Amino acid sequence: MERLLRSRWALVLALAFVLAALPLVFPSNYYFRVAALVNIFALAAIGLNLLMGYAGQVSLGHAGFMGIGAYAVAIGASRFGLNGAVAMLAGAAIAGLLAFIVGRPILRLKGHYLAVATLGLGLLISMALTNEAGWTGGPDGMAVPRLELFGTRLRGPDTWYMITAGALVLGVILALNLIESPTGRAMRAIHDSEIAARVVGVDVAAYKLKIFVISAIYASIAGSLMAFLNGHITPDGTAGFLRSVELVTMVVLGGLGSVLGAIVGAAMLVILPQALTIFHEYEHLLLGLIIMASMILLPRGVIPSLLARLRGGGA
Amino acid sequence: MSIQTGISRRLALAAGFGAMMGAAPAFAQAEIKLGAVLSVTGPASFLGDPEKRTLEMEVEALNAKGGLLGRKVRLIVYDDAGDANAARTFATRLLEEDKVTAMIGGSTTGTTLAMEAAFDDAKVPFISLAGAIQIVQPVKKWLFKTPHTDTMACEKIFEDMKKRGTVKIGMISGTDGFGKSMRDQCVGVAGKYGIEILHEENYGPRDTDMTPQLTNIKNKAGVQAVINPGFGQGPAIVTRNYRQLGIAVPLYQSHGVASKQFIDLAGPAAEGVRLPAAALLVADKLPDNDPQKKVVMQYSADYTKKTGQPVSTFGGHAYDGFHIWKQAVERAGTDNPAKVRDEIEKTKGYVGTGGVVNMSPTDHMGLDLSAFRMLEIRNGDWTLVQ
Numbered sequence: 001m002e003r004l005l006r007s008r009w010a011l012v013l014a015l016a017f018v019l020a021a022l023p024l025v026f027p028s029n030y031y032f033r034v035a036a037l038v039n040i041f042a043l044a045a046i047g048l049n050l051l052m053g054y055a056g057q058v059s060l061g062h063a064g065f066m067g068i069g070a071y072a073v074a075i076g077a078s079r080f081g082l083n084g085a086v087a088m089l090a091g092a093a094i095a096g097l098l099a100f101i102v103g104r105p106i107l108r109l110k111g112h113y114l115a116v117a118t119l120g121l122g123l124l125i126s127m128a129l130t131n132e133a134g135w136t137g138g139p140d141g142m143a144v145p146r147l148e149l150f151g152t153r154l155r156g157p158d159t160w161y162m163i164t165a166g167a168l169v170l171g172v173i174l175a176l177n178l179i180e181s182p183t184g185r186a187m188r189a190i191h192d193s194e195i196a197a198r199v200v201g202v203d204v205a206a207y208k209l210k211i212f213v214i215s216a217i218y219a220s221i222a223g224s225l226m227a228f229l230n231g232h233i234t235p236d237g238t239a240g241f242l243r244s245v246e247l248v249t250m251v252v253l254g255g256l257g258s259v260l261g262a263i264v265g266a267a268m269l270v271i272l273p274q275a276l277t278i279f280h281e282y283e284h285l286l287l288g289l290i291i292m293a294s295m296i297l298l299p300r301g302v303i304p305s306l307l308a309r310l311r312g313g314g315a
Numbered sequence: 316m317s318i319q320t321g322i323s324r325r326l327a328l329a330a331g332f333g334a335m336m337g338a339a340p341a342f343a344q345a346e347i348k349l350g351a352v353l354s355v356t357g358p359a360s361f362l363g364d365p366e367k368r369t370l371e372m373e374v375e376a377l378n379a380k381g382g383l384l385g386r387k388v389r390l391i392v393y394d395d396a397g398d399a400n401a402a403r404t405f406a407t408r409l410l411e412e413d414k415v416t417a418m419i420g421g422s423t424t425g426t427t428l429a430m431e432a433a434f435d436d437a438k439v440p441f442i443s444l445a446g447a448i449q450i451v452q453p454v455k456k457w458l459f460k461t462p463h464t465d466t467m468a469c470e471k472i473f474e475d476m477k478k479r480g481t482v483k484i485g486m487i488s489g490t491d492g493f494g495k496s497m498r499d500q501c502v503g504v505a506g507k508y509g510i511e512i513l514h515e516e517n518y519g520p521r522d523t524d525m526t527p528q529l530t531n532i533k534n535k536a537g538v539q540a541v542i543n544p545g546f547g548q549g550p551a552i553v554t555r556n557y558r559q560l561g562i563a564v565p566l567y568q569s570h571g572v573a574s575k576q577f578i579d580l581a582g583p584a585a586e587g588v589r590l591p592a593a594a595l596l597v598a599d600k601l602p603d604n605d606p607q608k609k610v611v612m613q614y615s616a617d618y619t620k621k622t623g624q625p626v627s628t629f630g631g632h633a634y635d636g637f638h639i640w641k642q643a644v645e646r647a648g649t650d651n652p653a654k655v656r657d658e659i660e661k662t663k664g665y666v667g668t669g670g671v672v673n674m675s676p677t678d679h680m681g682l683d684l685s686a687f688r689m690l691e692i693r694n695g696d697w698t699l700v701q
Contacts, residue, residue, distance in 0.1 A: 028412060139491070230429060234429065284356065
């Protein structure tokens, strides 16, 4: 059992199986849409979890990178006539570059400087998207041209469910590989003890920067996918501060340092508001209570806490 | 085992929300389903809250009188909290799961534009309650709106300026969504009225002092009036600073501050300020022969009695949307979305809280400048400018 748990391919296969099987039980496009949103937020949360769970750094402006990805495909396609897929890669490159520029000086310092810097960066991106109305359509947002691949226009939540599911599986594989690579081992060493890692010759700042850039790229891709799925984006909906907080909540709720945890956290925060609407005025109250209860009962996050309990129970 | 636990948990969640949503009542056939995605909470709750209360009140009253076409109307409201992404999800849910035959809502322009494509794909009529002109220009087949636009507010102000012989003006606008949009619309139509904007300033939505910007306007020679497109507390601060600096030329505010709260915030400085507003605000001051007098008095009394709160123009937009839809269903004799859409487009002479509505295939709003009244604040209250 332990070996199965450690095998990354078991997780990937199980995830791929579930993602492929879900459409068989979905009765309508609405379910495809909600599931596609889960995939998208899970992707962003996995990236953020690499940063938070392994590098021990918090980014409070991660939605800003989602905003860059979202507006890259909207602006790239509508103003520069780029193919959506190309614009998506351009957005990822811009987000990665920005993360590199911001992270390079800051990640040399110890402590929570990155949290403050990313908070500012997120707000700045959100403000720029709101105020540069000539490019972005301002606070009311802008339309995103449909993605065309190989001569077919991709539309409909079912199509985007498939695409986002594919992206999620790919994202999970890359994240698991990264964790198992020398970089991942170095990251875990840093997370356990920064001083010890430094003593054995790990370039702490360089590894942190690498992870920060990777997590920004994850968020940017997620933002692009969300823009394609929605067909219309607004600054608050993609890059708003509350969106950043939501991403951090997903990671903490699902479990720091757990790829599956990020997926579960994203699923909870996307699905719960939909399921709780039957309680009308009390939906926000209940959502808060569920999150609080989950953090009290499963303090390390849903997945790590449950795993620990299972292991404890089995031994 | 643990992996399966995680996955089965995810499945259980999915199954759980599926069960909750699939629980549509069996007697759904007899009901007419009306959907509404509104920003009931969050930063735009001042729009969504009165809209929701109004729709609930009107549906309740209609059902008490036997419903529509002999069928009960079921109103399904979802709260998007001002988030365009959530709005789009709820729009899909209304169409796919609840199978509504019409939709009233979209409290903000952002949420409306995010939802528009979903209703267009599903071919279901959608009456928006948001302000911006992009919603109906260019005309989209399934999308209508009830509120007047910012352009119309600008035109009303310019019309009044022309009457007073004003041609050269200064402008100070907020950088929030509303202020920005209205500023652009005003600049766009100024030429049509022969108005020349000599100087422009702006301020952030959270600024607490606009004296420097207003000093620049004061020092600009030839300014005959100042216009302030803005929303929230900004315009009240502008008004106070304006009086403190002793600027003598008239000050125009926008319909964005047409609420008692503005007079309270600005205090005596508000004296003499002019602004365009919907008839609803001055219901009791309208002359008896005014076509809107009856409907605005009625809605105002009903709403205050039901909720214990003063009416707002936003609730009025929902009232108009509901009655335009209701009358269209009555004329069509069915709630078939395509037929109702055609009838909404044929709305003529509907007298609502926002004005007299005459829609056409090229005009999915149907309001003209008479929808606005020019008000002046005198002795801490609104007065109609004749």
